Amino acid sequence: MKTLILATIVALGFVLPPPAFAVTRAEDIATTIMLRGYICGGKAVSNITETQDSTGNKTVTATCPNGQRYRIDVSRDGRVVVRPIQ
Amino acid sequence: MMKYIRRNARIVFSTCVQIAAITGIIVLGISASVADGSVTLDTQPESAQTDILLSGQVDSHANVTGDKPVKAGKPEETGKLDGVNHQLMKDRAVVSRQGLGQEGATSGVVKPVVKTFGMDVLIERLKKTDAIGMFTKLALRSDALDLMKMVKAYNKRMAKYSLQELRARFSGLMLKVLALLDDDPGLSKDINLAREDIWKSLLEVKA
Structure with a gap:
């Protein structure tokens, strides 16, 4: 019986499509940096800090795997600007 | 042993x-x-969910395929990506593709099956997909808004870009979106199929 259940699960694994995995925040920020044409050197960033001012503008800073830090400004109306931090 | x-x-x-x-x-x-x-x-790439969504949104075109219009759920109110909607939700894309219907298969007569894509549906699906993160979606939205601004300027005859340049920018943006939708192949295929209609509706954006 146990074998049959196992066999069914394995068989279903071939039939059913694999589930889609949601991207993590670190991957999301790294993708945004790369989308703006900057080199990140990896798929995920680290040392993420996030601040939001009283007007609703959000600032995210993160470090790429290559050591470069970036600042991502998200305005209240959703505009995204990426700048490297020297 | x-x-x-x-x-x-x-x-x-x-x-x-x-x-x-x-x-x-x-x-x-x-x-x-x-x-x-x-x-x-179905030899066409849409999933059942897509069909329900599409038939719900393209009320004016749904009868072409003989589908019963189903009302789609209320779009999630994120308040972030609505800027694109105001411009693009008015425009709807219709993609016609040749397909073999069931009747055609049995009687030997090939009938064209018209599939319709609602622009607003694609935008909603793009908003809801888990394959792209929030910041990336916002960045793509910024790019789309910039492109729309350029097209508006082009329509006003005030643009410094030619139509070919605008088309190249559009293709680049589409390439980015399709590359990012690697984990959502259904949506990727649908957007790719509706590419020409998206471009047409972009050109129709009023100045």
Whole structure:
């Protein structure tokens, strides 16, 4: 019986499509940096800090795997600007 | 020891046989259902969810395919990506593709099956997909808004970009979106199919 259940699960694994995995925040920020044409050197960033001012503008800073830090400004109306931090 | 190995080998063999049998039964079942007509394998890439969404949104075009219009759920109010909607939701894209209907298959007469895509549906699906993160979506939205600004300027005859340059920028943006939608192949295919219609509706954005 146990074998049959196992066999069914394995068989279903071939039939059913694999589930889609949601991207993590670190991957999301790294993708945004790369989308703006900057080199990140990896798929995920680290040392993420996030601040939001009283007007609703959000600032995210993160470090790429290559050591470069970036600042991502998200305005209240959703505009995204990426700048490297020297 | 040998007895133990033999016993284990027998178990492994029986498991393999069972897996093969179950897989075979499933495959035979699916093909039998297809042959009966109880299940139709659509050669077009949309999933069932897509069909429901599309038929719900393209109320003016849904009757072309004979589908009953189904009202789609209320879009999620994120408040972030609405800027694109105001411009693009008015425009709807219709993608016509040649396909073989069931009647055509039986009678030998090829009938064109018209599939419709609602621009607003694609935008909603893009908003809801898990394949792209929030910041990336916002960045793409910024790019789309910039492109729309350029097109508006072009329509006002005030643009410094030619139509070819705008088209190249649009293609680049589409390439980015499609590359990012690697984990959502259904949406990626639909957007790719509606590419020309998206471009047309972009050009129709009022100045």
